């Protein structure tokens with residue numbers, strides 16, 4: 001392995017206080033590595049929220065396991081721990097604790113349920129880098145955790161995923177998979193990613209985001225750029241080159257980002273406080289999460305509104321950066337939900353959130369002026385309470 005990748009992994013592990021880190025091409029690949037190393041296979045059941053990225057479900061299906069969806073509680077959009085127990089069967093092997101938007105799951109409850117039932121906890125920290133629960137970093141509670149550094153995430157390396165674990169047995173198994181099964185990104189993929197990162201740095205600002213995203217999705221579908229998800233990832237059939245390691249481009253970019261991660265996190269926290277204040281001035285009700293246990297570093301600022309589709313259309317025309325995920329209980333979905341074992345109506349809170357939630361940007365390019373403009377725009381719609 002190249003020195004730069006090793007350095008990136010070590011620095012990432014050190015930032016989180018974990019023993020080991022393993023970098024991959026994407027976050028979903030990191031989840032696949034954990035599940036495979038944990039011996040997950042046909043017939044095993046994996047509990048996860050019914051409000052997630054569909055790319056999270058693919059690795060489960062690739063291994064022949066079954067996703068079992070739990071509805072979310074409406075304030076933090078995380079699994080409702082009161083209903084997790086009802087979903088446990090003798091075949092349940094894993095609970096994926098996804099810390100949605102940066103809000104922490106109720107980790108005391110999750111860990112207790114898992115311990116009582118001999119189940120592994122894997123934390124999905126793709127949206128929660130730097131968030132803390134009772135003063136402890138997200139990602140350090142379960143057997144392992146995974147992170148994403150794709151375009152929309154707390155920091156970006158274009159595409160990217162990372163596993164952290166302090167379980168030496170699991171780490172040895174992941175190491176062995178890395179040595180025997182992962183493929184390398186092609187030089188074309190690495191070159192394209194480098195070019196896209198450059199374009200991103202030069203051209204993508206809040207006013208241009210909606211246009212850029214649409215163009216990017218179009219080019220991805222035509223295979224002209226290295227997209228977040230290729231066409232074959234919209235169905236649960238694993239491509240030959242799915243299990244892919246990280247490239248040097250990503251590791252170099254990741255190291256640069258890690259060097260300024262403290263600054264980035266402070267920016268997110270400060271901007272969230274600013275949004276809170278602006279919404280208060282507009283008479284919108286407060287965020288209701290449990291601030292005595294959870295110190296979230298939000299990746300985006302979620303709000304519930306009446307008229308989500310209209311808001312997204314108008315925002316694109318007005319040059320307001322408004323995020324739409326999750327648009328479906330499994331986002332972005334292009335395949336019928338039953339292919340992913342989701343039964344419509346089974347997670348009513350998640351379905352409601354998919355209809356109502358839009359998210360506001362918090363990345364380093366957003367300043368107070370942009371935040372003010374975004375709040376002016378979004379408060380033209382009615383807030384829906386949790």
Ligand SMILES: Cc1ncc(COP(=O)(O)O)c(C=O)c1O
Nearest residue numbers: 026027028053055056126148150
């Ligand atoms: C909650 C969550 N987990 C996992 C992933 C997968 O990450 P990646 O796109 O890096 O594979 C995503 C992707 O957006 C996500 O939102």
